[in-house]
Amino acid sequence: MAKNSRVVAGIAVTALLGGLASIGPAFASSHREAPLISQDPTADNTDVYAFVDPLDPTKLNIIANYIGLEDPAAGPNFVRFGDDVLYEIHINNTGDATDQVTYQIRFATTVANPNTFLYNTGPIGSLTSPNLNVRQTYSVRKITNSRGKGGEFESIQREIDPQHAAGRSTDEILATNVPVAPANIGPRSTPNYENALGKAAVVTLANGDKVFAGPRKDAFFVDLGSIFDLLGLRPLNGAHIIPLPAAPGVNSLGGKNVHSIALQIPIKSVTLNGNNPTVVDDAASVIGVYASASRQQVRVLGNGGPQNSGRWVQVSRLGLPLVNEVLIPLGQKDAWNASDPSNDGAFTQFILNPEPAGLIKALYAPAVMAVPANPRTSDILPILQGAGAGLTPAHYLPPADLLRVNLAVGSNPAPNRLGILAGDSQGFPNGRRLNDDVVDILVRVLAGGTPFTPATNVFPNNALTDGVDTSEIQPVSYFPYQAPPIAGYDQKSGAP
Amino acid sequence: MARHLSLKVLCLAALCIAAATGRSDAASGPRATPASSAPAASDRAIADSQARLAKNPADPSAEKALAAGFLQKVREVADPAYYTLADKVLAKLGGVKSKDPEVLLLEGTLLLARHQFSAALRVGKLAAAALPSNPSAQGILVDAYNELGRFDESLVATQRMADQRPGLAALSRVSYAREIRGDSNGAIDAMQQAVIAGQGRGENVAYVQTLLGDLLLKRGDVAEASTTYAAATRSFPGLAGALAGEASVLYARGRPAEAAARMAEVVARQPLLQYVIAEGDYYAAAKMAAPSRDAYALVDAIIALSRANGVDIDLEVALYRADHNLTPALIASTRRALTARPGLTGHDSLAWVLHRLGQDREAKTEIAQVIAMGDRDPIYRFHAAAIALGAGDRALASAQLDVLVQGNTRVAGIRPAELAALATALGRTVPPPAP
Numbered sequence: 001m002a003k004n005s006r007v008v009a010g011i012a013v014t015a016l017l018g019g020l021a022s023i024g025p026a027f028a029s030s031h032r033e034a035p036l037i038s039q040d041p042t043a044d045n046t047d048v049y050a051f052v053d054p055l056d057p058t059k060l061n062i063i064a065n066y067i068g069l070e071d072p073a074a075g076p077n078f079v080r081f082g083d084d085v086l087y088e089i090h091i092n093n094t095g096d097a098t099d100q101v102t103y104q105i106r107f108a109t110t111v112a113n114p115n116t117f118l119y120n121t122g123p124i125g126s127l128t129s130p131n132l133n134v135r136q137t138y139s140v141r142k143i144t145n146s147r148g149k150g151g152e153f154e155s156i157q158r159e160i161d162p163q164h165a166a167g168r169s170t171d172e173i174l175a176t177n178v179p180v181a182p183a184n185i186g187p188r189s190t191p192n193y194e195n196a197l198g199k200a201a202v203v204t205l206a207n208g209d210k211v212f213a214g215p216r217k218d219a220f221f222v223d224l225g226s227i228f229d230l231l232g233l234r235p236l237n238g239a240h241i242i243p244l245p246a247a248p249g250v251n252s253l254g255g256k257n258v259h260s261i262a263l264q265i266p267i268k269s270v271t272l273n274g275n276n277p278t279v280v281d282d283a284a285s286v287i288g289v290y291a292s293a294s295r296q297q298v299r300v301l302g303n304g305g306p307q308n309s310g311r312w313v314q315v316s317r318l319g320l321p322l323v324n325e326v327l328i329p330l331g332q333k334d335a336w337n338a339s340d341p342s343n344d345g346a347f348t349q350f351i352l353n354p355e356p357a358g359l360i361k362a363l364y365a366p367a368v369m370a371v372p373a374n375p376r377t378s379d380i381l382p383i384l385q386g387a388g389a390g391l392t393p394a395h396y397l398p399p400a401d402l403l404r405v406n407l408a409v410g411s412n413p414a415p416n417r418l419g420i421l422a423g424d425s426q427g428f429p430n431g432r433r434l435n436d437d438v439v440d441i442l443v444r445v446l447a448g449g450t451p452f453t454p455a456t457n458v459f460p461n462n463a464l465t466d467g468v469d470t471s472e473i474q475p476v477s478y479f480p481y482q483a484p485p486i487a488g489y490d491q492k493s494g495a496p
Numbered sequence: 497m498a499r500h501l502s503l504k505v506l507c508l509a510a511l512c513i514a515a516a517t518g519r520s521d522a523a524s525g526p527r528a529t530p531a532s533s534a535p536a537a538s539d540r541a542i543a544d545s546q547a548r549l550a551k552n553p554a555d556p557s558a559e560k561a562l563a564a565g566f567l568q569k570v571r572e573v574a575d576p577a578y579y580t581l582a583d584k585v586l587a588k589l590g591g592v593k594s595k596d597p598e599v600l601l602l603e604g605t606l607l608l609a610r611h612q613f614s615a616a617l618r619v620g621k622l623a624a625a626a627l628p629s630n631p632s633a634q635g636i637l638v639d640a641y642n643e644l645g646r647f648d649e650s651l652v653a654t655q656r657m658a659d660q661r662p663g664l665a666a667l668s669r670v671s672y673a674r675e676i677r678g679d680s681n682g683a684i685d686a687m688q689q690a691v692i693a694g695q696g697r698g699e700n701v702a703y704v705q706t707l708l709g710d711l712l713l714k715r716g717d718v719a720e721a722s723t724t725y726a727a728a729t730r731s732f733p734g735l736a737g738a739l740a741g742e743a744s745v746l747y748a749r750g751r752p753a754e755a756a757a758r759m760a761e762v763v764a765r766q767p768l769l770q771y772v773i774a775e776g777d778y779y780a781a782a783k784m785a786a787p788s789r790d791a792y793a794l795v796d797a798i799i800a801l802s803r804a805n806g807v808d809i810d811l812e813v814a815l816y817r818a819d820h821n822l823t824p825a826l827i828a829s830t831r832r833a834l835t836a837r838p839g840l841t842g843h844d845s846l847a848w849v850l851h852r853l854g855q856d857r858e859a860k861t862e863i864a865q866v867i868a869m870g871d872r873d874p875i876y877r878f879h880a881a882a883i884a885l886g887a888g889d890r891a892l893a894s895a896q897l898d899v900l901v902q903g904n905t906r907v908a909g910i911r912p913a914e915l916a917a918l919a920t921a922l923g924r925t926v927p928p929p930a931p
Contacts, residue, residue, distance in 0.1 A: 036605055036635045040663040042695065077698065077731055084692050117730045228557070229548070242552070295662040295693070298686070300655045300670050301677070315661050330597060334629035334660060 041067045042082030043293040045318035046258060047220050050289045050403050050431040053264060054411045054477075058276055061481065063262045063434075064089055064291035064318075068218065070257040073488035078119055078183040080136050081107040081213065081259055085293050086312050089263060090341075092288040093272040095386075095397035097341040101270050104141040105213065105261055107180065109134065120182075120189050127179040127200050136180040138213050140205070144170045174205050181214025184257075186489025194484040202479060210264040215257045216482035217473050219434040223466040224252035231359050233443070235467040241363050249467020255492055261291075262480035267407050277408040280390040288402030289431075290319035290341055314338050319401040320384070320429065321438045327351050341400040344384075348399060351384065352376050357446040360464075372448040380445065388420055388429030405431035417469060421457040434475040434482065440465045538572060541565035556596070559585050563602050570609070571699075574736070574766035576805035582606055583806070592619050597626035597633075604636035611808040613643040613837055631661040638669050645838040647676070647869065664694035668704050671711070676840060678870025680715050680903075687711055702732030709741045714874065716903045718748050718930035736766035740774070748906045750929030752782035756791075763791070769798050769812055774908035781912055792820065811837055811845045818845070818852045819911075827853060840866050840876070848879050856886035867896070874900055875909045882918055894922050901927055 046068035053059040066087065070079050081087070083106075091101040112133050113121070122131035181201035184193045202212045226232040226249065230242065237244040267276050270287055277285035294312035316337050318324065328336045328350050336347060352375035361371045372379065382388075384399035390406040391397070397404070412426040417437040419427020421444060428436035443464045444457065473483045545562035548555055566582040569575075583591075583606060589599045592615070600623040607616035620636030627633045634657035641650030654673050658666040667690035675683035687708040694701035705728035713721035725741035732738075740762045747755035756778035763771050772794045779788035795816060802809050810833035817826055830849045834842040847862035863880045881896035897919065905915060906929060919926045 036608070036632055036639070036665055039700070040661065040693070042693070043663065077695070077701075080695060082693065082695070084689065117727075230552070230555070298658045298662045298667065298670055298689070300651060300658060300673050301679075302682070313659065313662055315663070331627050332629075334627065334631070338629065338660070 040315065042080070043085045043295060043315050044068065045291050045293060045316045046218075047321060048289060048291045048318050048403055048432070049219075049434055050405045051433045052267070052405075052407060052409070052411045052426070052431070053479075054413070057410055058267055059264050060267050060270065060287075060405070060407065061262065061264050061479065062089055062091075062289055063260055063480065063482065065218065065220075065258045065260050066293065067259040068256075069253070070215065070218075070259070071491060072184065072255070072257055072486040073491040074183070075185070075488060076117055076119060078134070078185075079215070079259065080109060080134075081138070081180065082293075083107050083109050083136075085295060087261060088292045088294065089261070090290050090292065091270050092341075092402065093270060093284075093286075095283050095286070095288070097288060097344065097398060097400040097402060099143075100145055100272075102143045103263060104143065105138050106141075107136055107138045107213075109136045111135075120185070123188060124182055124185075124190050124197065125192075126196055127182075132182055135182075137177045138180060139176040140174040140178065140209075140211055142172050142174050142209075174207065174209065175203065175211065178203050178211065178213070181212070183215060184485040184487040186487050190487065193487065198484045199478070207269075208266050209269075210262075210479055212260070212262040212480040214260065215485040216260045216480065217471070217485055218253045218256045218258035219471055219475055219482045220253050220258075221251045221437075221468045221471045222253065222439045223249040223468045225250055227439075227466060231356070231363050233464065233466050235465055236364065236463060239364050247467075249465070249469075251468045251472060254472045255486060257485040258482075260480060260482055262482075264479050271407060277406075280406060280408045281392050281395055282408065283386070283391065283395045283397055285408040286386055286389050286391060286397065286404050286406050288319070288341070288397075288400065288404050290317055290402050292317040314340075317341075317401075319403050321432065321442070323351065323401045326356055326442070327354050329355070341402050344400045347401075348381075349375075351399075351401075352381060354380065354446055357448075360443070360447055370448065371446075379448065383429050383445065390425060390430060403432055404429070418457070421454055421462075423454045435470055437465075437469055439468070538565050538568035541568065556589055559589055560596075560598055560602060563589075563606075567602065567605060567609070574768050576802055576807050579606060579610060579807065580805050592622075595626075597623055597630075600626065601630075601632055601636070604633075604640075608636065608639050610806050611643070611837065612806075613640045613839075616640040617644065629660055631657045631663075631666055634660065635665055635669065642672070642676075643837055643839040643841075645840070645842070662693075664690045664700055664704060667693055668707060671707070675711065676869050676871045678872050680711065680872055684708065684711050684715065698732040699735070702728045702735045702738060705731060706735065706737035706741055709738070710744075713741070713744060713748060714872070714903050716930065718745060718904065721745055721748075734765065736762050736768070736771070739765070740771055743774070743778070744907065747778055747781070747908070748904050748930055750906065752778050753784065756782055756784065756787065760787075760791070763794070767794060767798060769795065769802070769809060769816075770908075772798060773816060777908040777911075808833075808836065811842050814849055815845045815909075818849045819909075822852050824853060827855075840869065840871060844876055844879060847883060851879070851883045851886060854886075856883055859883045860887045860889070872899055872903060874903055874905055874907050878905075878910050878915065878918075881922075882914070885918060885921060890922065893918075894924070897922060897924060904930070 045064065045066055047065040049063040051061055053061055066081065067079055087105040089103040090099045092098060093100045112135065116133060119134045120131050121133055124132045179201060181197055182190065184190050190197060201214050202210060204210050223234060226234045232240060234247040234249050237246045268274050271277055272284045279285055292314050293316040294314045297311040297313050314337065319341060324333060324336055328347060332347065332350065354376065357371050381399055382396065384401065385396035386404050387396070389404040390409055409425050409430060412424050415433060415435065416422035416424040416427060417435055419436050419441060420430065421441060427433065428438050428441055432438065444461050447461050447464055475481050476483055542562060542565035545558045545565055548558035549562065552558070563582045563585040566578040566585065570578045586599060586603055586606065589596065592603050594600060600619055604616050604619040604623055607619060616636060617640035620633060620640055623633040624637060634653050637653040638650050638657060641653060651673055654669050658670055667686050671683045671686035671690065674686060687704060690704045691701055691708055694704055705724055709721045709724035709728065712724060721741065722745045725738045725745065728735055728738035740759065743755045743758035743762060746758060756775055759771060759775040759778055763775050772791055776788045776791035779791060799809065799813055814826060814830040814833060826849050830846045834846050843862045843865045847859045847866070850859035850862060860883050863883050866876050867880050877896045877900040881893045881900060884893035884896060905926060915926055
């Protein structure tokens with residue numbers, strides 16, 4: 001039930017259609033009735049975070065979460081990354097939404113003893129414990145100055161698409177066979193999880209990058225149950241057209257884990273000028289980040305030869321949180337997922353005419369809000385151009401669904417969950433930290449505010465909140481920053 | 497055994513009554529026969545949706561979720577009354593005339609499940625027009641085109657579906673496209689990819705693991721099939737298809753009595769027509785005439801139940817009647833059924849009915865269409881061999897037998913005595929069972 005869940009009313013059933021595994025064997029069929037509306041959670045992005053490191057100002061952290069809404073007690077087939085999925089983190093530093101640096105992560109699973117169904121046959125005391133039966137490892141590849149998808153086939157792409165300019169490109173395998181952190185099962189199987197397995201899975205590479213892949217506590221926080229219920233915001237239940245008693249928000253991701261790929265990389269390795277930027281209002285200080293997942297193309301019929309052409313088909317992408325789920329209409333979602341940020345111009349009409357803004361207006365009584373008229377070229381558009389990332393109009397970038405991070409803005413030792421709206425210039429939409437309350441921020445953005453500054457965070461707009469201000473388990477103070485995954489043994493009953 | 501039988505029949509009769517009275521009260525839907533041990537995710541989904549509708553009766557997203565929950569429930573308990581419930585809920589949302597693409601996707605899948613393939617195709621086209629990049633909409637087209645015998649169009653839709661999202665749903669259909677064209681190895685490759693792509697979501701992956709097991713068994717890889725069915729049971733305990741697979745492995749290994757006992761357990765969980773017929777066939781092969789008759793006795797109840805809930809199984813019934821209850825009228829009724837479903841199943845069923853009634857020349861024309869695709873299904877090849885022999889074409893019969901014996905010949909639907917007689921008539925022998 002990945003990121004599709006985070007959507008306002010009317011699109012909610014996509015989550016359930018996703019859960020509809022199959023219209024199974026009907027009455028005596030010699031034909032196949034294979035799953036039709038099938039989820040693909042291992043290839044679904046759920047969240048992307050990017051922030052300057054609070055401990056080392058020369059480092060940038062990027063966290064890409066996948067799969068989502070994982071119950072901790074998920075045995076006997078514990079959730080894994082997809083061996084057949086290409087996971088990528090894309091970084092742009094020229095402002096035009098093409099990739100300058102791409103990290104590619106591929107996974108491989110081995111089962112030590114296929115004659116047992118057990119994930120582990122005893123306590124897992126370390127990443128190399130012989131008791132861990134199902135092991136997953138990964139490789140990290142870094143492509144610099146790449147354009148287009150799938151670096152390994154980049155030369156083929158150049159031949160068939162002249163727009164893939166023959167720029168200088170380097171391609172290095174940074175690591176192979178890196179262990180994925182195993183599942184956090186319980187006190188017998190995974191005693192001392194975080195020291196022995198979680199932290200132990202952090203690897204420092206030769207070039208100074210740090211990497212991690214594995215399950216963590218999902219840091220995102222949002223009241224999906226209420227938002228689904230006709231865009232309800234529990235603290236504002238009385239102001240809704242269908243009023244209910246006010247109530248505190250409920251975090252739908254409470255008790256949930258997620259699969260996370262985390263990178264910590266030197267800022268110099270991704271900026272346009274190869275430096276640590278110091279000037280805030282400068283396009284060269286801003287990078288754009290998005291994450292994606294791709295699957296390999298398949299040819300249905302071949303001539304006996306290999307039937308996978310090797311081209312990667314992007315099936316999921318995520319830059320700015322909630323753009324795909326909230327602003328892109330249902331009929332466009334699949335096309336959106338398959339397209340690159342450089343093509344975002346085609347979708348601008350949906351971003352500038354946001355449906356939820358109309359819903360806010362309709363559901364919360366005209367007296368409460370004065371939502372600006374569409375198209376939202378004066379407030380939402382600039383966010384896509386870097387307005388939230390410290391740039392003034394003279395330095396705006398082409399609009400795209402990228403998480404723009406201004407690397408000249410240092411880490412804020414006293415962060416505020418409302419980010420820019422509370423005068424915290426390191427907060428969303430300048431990058432995204434784990435505790436930034438993107439739901440509240442975006443609901444206020446949708447309700448209107450020109451320009452997007454603390455001056456707009458006043459009544460009535462500042463009353464808009466889903467009532468969930470933080471996660472029930474706080475992030476930790478060390479890389480990979482999301483808290484350790486909740487153990488299956490500790491899963492609370494009645495969890496959704 | 498008799499008491500067990502009457503309990504089963506009574507349960508099915510009760511379900512018939514429930515269906516016939518068209519109960520639409522979602523809160524007290526029909527009860528299933530002995531509960532499956534599978535986790536009741538669909539029960540939760542149904543209960544959640546009902547709770548939301550109680551608070552807000554006009555909530556379309558809760559109604560869609562409820563319909564989806566009913567469609568999910570069917571696959572766990574094989575009770576077609578849930579199709580009727582889903583139908584009523586979707587009708588409230590406009591049914592096939594709805595402008596909501598999600599309603600269309602649900603309608604399309606319901607129509608496919610009921611084997612109403614022309615209607616499913618119409619709805620699938622509307623869904624695909626509304627959601628041009630959505631692989632599920634393409635999937636409806638794939639399945640409908642296949643069952644209507646429009647194989648070139650289904651191939652195009654399959655490639656489009658795989659281009660949009662080469663995940664489990666697409667890859668399992670890629671497998672089917674290869675299978676019906678005779679590429680068994682390619683079909684197995686694709687289904688293995690589907691299993692890898694589906695990992696982490698128990699029921700999805702268990703279902704395609706079962707399909708993979710079926711493909712392996714067909715190719716004659718009995719041990720690998722057995723391992724795969726065991727993996728499916730681990731992915732989703734109690735999945736009927738996996739248990740049926742284990743029964744079919746026993747049968748392939750020449751242990752029909754054990755196979756029949758296993759299949760009887762499957763029927764107790766999910767009384768699908770194909771399982772009931774298999775149970776009867778396995779008992780018959782084990783020379784246990786009374787249990788075999790008892791098993792077949794359920795067939796008429798299932799036929800009545802299916803028809804009461806709008807599920808078209810006329811072709812499957814025709815094939816069964818050809819082997820158990822032959823009358824000349826069967827030709828006309830099978831031709832009628834074929835017009836609605838002119839796919840491989842249809843032509844095979846008509847071919848076999850014609851053969852049983854001694855019209856081998858016409859049968860040969862019908863079965864030729866099936867064989868021309870290349871599908872190596874043992875039932876099709878056995879039928880083709882028998883028909884060719886009956887029509888006096890020994891060379892063709894021998895060629896079909898060649899294909900048949902390369903895979904597993906011990907399947908429900910092929911009477912061992914008939915196969916042995918066919919082989920003898922061609923001067924051949926049937927290979928012994930796999931170990």
